[in-house]
Amino acid sequence: MTLSFQQILSRISFSVLAALIGICFALPLIWFLFAPFNARAELGLEIPSPFTLKNFFTVFENTFAMRGLLNSFIQSIGGVVLVGFAATLAAYALSRSDIPGKKSITYLLLLFSSVVSGSAAMVPIFLIVSKLGLIDTHVAVILVFAGGLLPTAMFILRDFIDGIPKSYEESAMVAGASSMQAFRDVALPVIRPGIVVVVVWAFVNIWGSFLIPFILLRSDELMPASVAIYSFYSEAGTPIVTLLAAYALIYSFPVISLYLFVNWKFGFRFFGGIKA
Amino acid sequence: MASISFQNVTKSFGDFNAVSNASFEINDGEFICLLGPSGCGKTTSLRMIAGLETPTSGRIYIGDKDVTGLHPRDRKISMVFQDYALYPHMNISQNISYPLKVRGENEATRGERAQEVADVLKIGHLLDRLPAQISGGQQQRTSLARALVNPSQVYLFDEPLSNLDAKLRLEARGFLHHLQHSMGMTSVYVTHDQAEAMALATRVAVMDQGRIVQFATPMEIYRKPATTFVANFVGNPPMNLLPVEAMVEDNSLKVKADGLEVVALPMHKSFAEAVAINPNITLGVRPEHLRATAEEENVVRGKLFANENMGAEKLVTIERPDAARFTARIFTDDDIILSEDVALGFSSQHISLFDADGNRLALDNE
Ligand SMILES: Nc1ncnc2c1ncn2[C@@H]1O[C@H](COP(=O)(O)OP(=O)(O)O)[C@@H](O)[C@H]1O
Ligand SMILES: [Mg+2]
Numbered sequence: 001m002t003l004s005f006q007q008i009l010s011r012i013s014f015s016v017l018a019a020l021i022g023i024c025f026a027l028p029l030i031w032f033l034f035a036p037f038n039a040r041a042e043l044g045l046e047i048p049s050p051f052t053l054k055n056f057f058t059v060f061e062n063t064f065a066m067r068g069l070l071n072s073f074i075q076s077i078g079g080v081v082l083v084g085f086a087a088t089l090a091a092y093a094l095s096r097s098d099i100p101g102k103k104s105i106t107y108l109l110l111l112f113s114s115v116v117s118g119s120a121a122m123v124p125i126f127l128i129v130s131k132l133g134l135i136d137t138h139v140a141v142i143l144v145f146a147g148g149l150l151p152t153a154m155f156i157l158r159d160f161i162d163g164i165p166k167s168y169e170e171s172a173m174v175a176g177a178s179s180m181q182a183f184r185d186v187a188l189p190v191i192r193p194g195i196v197v198v199v200v201w202a203f204v205n206i207w208g209s210f211l212i213p214f215i216l217l218r219s220d221e222l223m224p225a226s227v228a229i230y231s232f233y234s235e236a237g238t239p240i241v242t243l244l245a246a247y248a249l250i251y252s253f254p255v256i257s258l259y260l261f262v263n264w265k266f267g268f269r270f271f272g273g274i275k276a
Numbered sequence: 277m278a279s280i281s282f283q284n285v286t287k288s289f290g291d292f293n294a295v296s297n298a299s300f301e302i303n304d305g306e307f308i309c310l311l312g313p314s315g316c317g318k319t320t321s322l323r324m325i326a327g328l329e330t331p332t333s334g335r336i337y338i339g340d341k342d343v344t345g346l347h348p349r350d351r352k353i354s355m356v357f358q359d360y361a362l363y364p365h366m367n368i369s370q371n372i373s374y375p376l377k378v379r380g381e382n383e384a385t386r387g388e389r390a391q392e393v394a395d396v397l398k399i400g401h402l403l404d405r406l407p408a409q410i411s412g413g414q415q416q417r418t419s420l421a422r423a424l425v426n427p428s429q430v431y432l433f434d435e436p437l438s439n440l441d442a443k444l445r446l447e448a449r450g451f452l453h454h455l456q457h458s459m460g461m462t463s464v465y466v467t468h469d470q471a472e473a474m475a476l477a478t479r480v481a482v483m484d485q486g487r488i489v490q491f492a493t494p495m496e497i498y499r500k501p502a503t504t505f506v507a508n509f510v511g512n513p514p515m516n517l518l519p520v521e522a523m524v525e526d527n528s529l530k531v532k533a534d535g536l537e538v539v540a541l542p543m544h545k546s547f548a549e550a551v552a553i554n555p556n557i558t559l560g561v562r563p564e565h566l567r568a569t570a571e572e573e574n575v576v577r578g579k580l581f582a583n584e585n586m587g588a589e590k591l592v593t594i595e596r597p598d599a600a601r602f603t604a605r606i607f608t609d610d611d612i613i614l615s616e617d618v619a620l621g622f623s624s625q626h627i628s629l630f631d632a633d634g635n636r637l638a639l640d641n642e
Binding site: 168171173174181 | 326327328347348349351353354355357358359361363364365374375377378379419422426432
């Protein structure tokens with residue numbers, strides 16, 4: 001195969017361009033992996049020498065930051081359980097029953113939620129939560145997240161369930177199962193990949209959020225990791241790069257491992273299909 | 277086993293009637309086929325027997341029990357779904373024995389029964405596989421096994437063979453026929469394939485637009501179709517139909533159409549009445565009752581349109597001047613020479629006549 005001069009030139013320039021773009025994306029990630037193990041990490045990229053775990057030990061000694069990780073877990077798992085449970089039941093009902101106007105219910109909720117969970121609604125949310133006397137509790141954070149994420153979760157799941165033939169449950173009922181048994185034995189296992197997708201999505205959302213817990217919580221003992229990360233800034237507001245990098249790596253670990261676990265166990269299959 | 281009774285059953289979706297005022301009785305041990313084109317309400321009727329759809333009005337009985345509003349699980353029925361509805365997360369053994377599981381059988385019994393039924397259906401070696409890991413024919417037999425594993429009063433089938441290729445379908449059809457004969461189970465079988473209905477059923481209910489237009493034995497439906505719709509739907513190729521004009525002459529009925537074909541029939545009093553109201557009737561002749569002839573009476577003439585060799589027989593189609601086509605089924609052994617102009621003759625005892633509304637007119641010999 002012979003290539004003309006122009007073809008060679010265009011291939012070279014394409015490769016160079018692609019490499020440049022790739023580097024732009026890769027650099028921060030490489031820094032993210034190297035800096036935590038470098039005792040003298042700066043904002044510049046540098047291969048750690050000597051390789052050290054000292055940054056991590058210092059971070060582990062910071063009780064506020066460690067407590068923050070635990071709080072993030074409590075809030076995320078609380079929110080995820082609530083969203084997963086409620087969205088599954090609601091989406092199943094919306095998909096399978098013949099309530100008139102069920103389509104518009106979903107869309108209306110979705111529309112409201114995109115308004116409500118935005119920062120524009122922070123003031124009313126704060127007022128409602130304080131009226132309920134829930135300010136500075138995990139429950140407040142969990143409820144607000146669940147409320148904000150539920151409509152989208154329901155929408156995704158309802159679509160997923162719509163793609164699953166009704167004949168599964170029907171054949172179970174003809175075989176002698178009650179509607180409840182048909183749901184538990186047949187529908188739920190088939191819906192599970194969809195629930196997993198929703199759960200991961202909700203977890204990542206809550207785990208990474210800053211604003212809502214920052215506003216709804218007061219005491220240091222309840223702050224999640226996203227807020228606690230500010231304990232690695234000096235009084236003057238400049239980051240302590242070494243500790244920040246180490247903490248950031250720990251902070252991202254649950255999300256990455258969750259993704260890997262789910263991918264290994266279920267695979268991210270949207271075989272119900274999102275029709276949108 | 278039990279009988280089934282439909283009493284004035286109507287099912288509407290909005291203001292559309294999927295099933296209109298259907299009434300029929302199915303005897304204990306019968307194999308009934310619901311036959312009709314797609315969308316005529318067969319599946320809806322079946323689902324009402326299963327309890328997956330509730331009639332808008334009318335009552336349904338299984339045995340002497342009114343089951344109209346009963347949950348499917350309380351009806352003691354089995355059903356094979358068109359898409360098989362095998363549970364993707366359960367293996368074949370668990371799929372087959374699911375009806376036993378929900379009825380509280382212990383695991384050992386379930387495994388035993390699943391093995392027994394699977395062996396009969398020749399899928400006994402697949403019990404550990406998942407549904408996605410077996411072929412379409414095997415999936416079909418798995419869904420059949422699941423329907424048979426637990427003794428039921430009524431067995432329901434919704435086009436169970438429609439997803440199989442032609443060869444497997446014939447095999448499965450033969451097996452179902454054998455099963456029905458050896459077990460004598462009350463069955464309702466939905467199909468749009470008239471050959472399947474003819475082969476399997478003790479009686480066939482032909483449906484058209486939500487109505488049952490004829491409910492009779494396969495032979496009766498074939499020989500004496502109640503309407504032009506049935507005549508056209510049953511038989512392959514279907515009955516030849518030709519609009520004709522009828523007149524009463526010398527105490528006998530003459531049927532005329534363009535091109536000078538005349539049929540003389542012994543007079544029947546119901547004819548005179550029907551013909552007096554509207555002389556535009558329809559003549560029907562089955563393809564196998566037509567033969568090449570040199571006679572002058574009871575003859576359809578036309579130009580040779582197609583001559584298809586089917587092996588044991590051939591299908592000869594002629595086109596009349598009015599563009600109506602007639603197909604004859606002629607044994608290949610009858611060595612006939614077909615020229616461009618063909619005359620197909622028939623005997624008057626083999627014809628069907630339908631009035632202007634398409635309803636069968638009874639002949640004297642009926
Ligand atoms: N759940 C439903 N909602 C609205 N229309 C329906 C529903 N189920 C069936 N139909 C309509 O009723 C008619 C009969 O359907 P069906 O019994 O499935 O026909 P068949 O099985 O004979 O092909 C069809 O026109 C179909 O569109
Ligand atoms: Mg159907």
